[in-house]
Amino acid sequence: MFFMFIFSLFSFADVPYHIGVVSGTVSQSEDSLRGAEALVEMYGSTEKGGMITHVTYPDNFMQEMETTISQIVGLADDPKMKAIILVEAVPGTVEAFRRIRASRPDIMLIANSPHEDPDIIGEAADLVTNPDNVARGYLIVMAAKKMGAEKFMHISFPRHLSYELLSRRRNIMAETAKDLGMEFIDVSAPDPVSDVGVAGAQQYILEQVPNWLKKYGKQTAFFATNDAHTEPLLKRIAEDGGYFVEADLPSPTMGYPGALGIKFTEDEKGNWQKILKKVEDTVVSKGAAGRMGTWAYSYNFISAVALGKHVRNVIDNDGDITDFDSIIEAYNSCTPGAEWNGSNYTDVNGVEKDNFFLLYQDTYILGQGYLHMTNEKVPEKYFKIK
Known part of the structure; x- marks a missing residue:
């Protein structure tokens, strides 16, 4: 193994x-x-x-x-x-x-x-660890800029935006886009647990991405807060253009297999280097090298x-x-090749938790390599955005 x-x-x-x-x-x-x-x-x-x-x-x-x-x-x-x-x-x-x-x-x-x-x-x-949805509000948009995007679209729905960390991340993304000279586009999509279900929510994304690309251009980066939206988003971006930095909880197995028809053998399951290579080879073959990313390890x-x-x-x-x-x-x-960073969790009242850490992994751009986002210093102002 x-x-x-x-x-x-x-x-x-x-x-x-x-x-x-x-x-x-x-x-x-x-x-x-x-x-x-x-x-x-x-x-x-x-x-x-x-x-x-x-x-x-x-x-x-x-x-x-x-x-x-x-x-x-x-x-x-x-x-x-x-x-x-x-x-x-x-x-x-x-x-x-x-x-x-x-x-x-x-x-x-x-x-x-x-x-x-x-x-x-x-x-x-005694110890709590969680993906860093605060720092990533800045880092994901910064990564999109590095990849060549000029606009950033945030796709979500009211239920998700009622969660503190997801709402904070969205607000940080909007401020970061503004500071980087990028247009920030807020889009509300159907909630997969609503009456339309997962199938209806995914169909909405499949139908809308070509329209969004036509309206905003192919220099637009897309981000969805929901896993069910991620798969159809990846499928359309690979086919039609645009950028995708990473998923809400990134992994080579998050969205990519279903979107691109990738199947893993028993030998590949749990072997993240083999999984990443298979996903990367597929993305490159689709002509999407340099436009789509992930974390290399789950x-x-x-x-x-x-x-x-x-x-x-x-x-x-x-x-x-x-x-x-x-x-x-x-x-x-x-995680050979991939580095991590993070910080203590600070709540909305500014209280830092000594035993609660928010962590993030470097972004890997398929067909290109690591962006070294763990070396980026997140300006203090973004941690104060609620």
Whole structure:
């Protein structure tokens, strides 16, 4: 497997402690599951004398929240358990962490990609990590400018814009476009959970992109806040022109396979370098080289592995779970060629959270390479936009 040449083989003999990792299933969040499985492969399953205990929460986690909570809390029954990582901290994580904290305060609790209120999850967990939708408000538009775009279109709908971080990102994008001399275009598209459904929402994008390109020109970059909109957007941009920097949660498997008819073999699944090459070769063959981008590695997949590495380093070396440099080092070690950056999460009231970090990966332009966006300094003014 891909990670086997990055990490030396881990000895399963007499492991001094265990780490729990909780993910979704293949049908709900495949990248999270594959990342957790990669962690098991690296350090071994506790069932076979290794270090990792992996459990999954129900697909219908909103309706089966008590089951989700029980799955997480059950890991604390193991006396050797020293840390629990939620690859995707779905609703119920806060309550589970509170119950564990009451009985086992010695266990480190880590929440990635939290679905619950930032303030509440920050109080319940020792460490919280999430994609940086604040800095990316500036960086995505800056990347579009570097690629050659002159206009930037933001596609969303009221439900998404009611979310604090998504709304903040949209406002930062608008200000950045203004500062860079780019026209900012706000577009409202059908919500996939509305009466039109996913099919209707996608059909709208398929029909409208050619009209938007005709109206605004092919030097327009497009960004959609919803995954369902991303696939038809990529399909039309590859065919008709325009720019696409990266998805809301970027990955080579986000939108590109469905948009461009790409299928991965069993040998390629989980091997992000092979996946990226296949997507890149397809984009280049479509004549879209230099116009379409992504993150080279899936965020949730890498988070499972990197946070596992970070936790081991903290336990083995009596380190600080909130040491930002150590966190970034762990992420960088898992993504050859791609670098990471980020910052502490600061809420809308300007309060910085010491244990909550927003992270982002460098942008990879298919047919061109990395843009080195992690080296860009995001001006302080953008972090103050609400």
